[in-house]
Amino acid sequence: MVTKKKTSPSWIDVKAKLIDVDRAGLLDLLQDLYAASKDNQAFLHARFRLGGDVLKPYKTTIDRWL
Structure with a gap:
C-alpha cells in the first residue's frame, strides 16, 4: 500500500477555511x-x-548613500 506524503498547508487551504468565518471572526483573527x-x-x-x-x-538611507 502506498502512503501519501502530507504536504504543508498552503494559501488554498487557509482560504477554504476562511469561507466559513464571519466578520467578527475575521476581526478577531x-x-x-x-x-x-x-x-x-x-x-x-x-x-x-x-x-x-x-x-x-x-x-533616508538611500539619500545618504547617493
Whole structure:
C-alpha cells in the first residue's frame, strides 16, 4: 500500500477555511495577528495607510548613500 506524503498547508487551504468565518471572526483573527508581531503591525499600518510614510527610513538611507 502506498502512503501519501502530507504536504504543508498552503494559501488554498487557509482560504477554504476562511469561507466559513464571519466578520467578527475575521476581526478577531486580524487582532491576533496584529498582536503577534511588530512586522504584522507594520504591514497592516502600511496596507491601510495609517501613520506616516513607511518608506521614509529606507529613503533616508538611500539619500545618504547617493
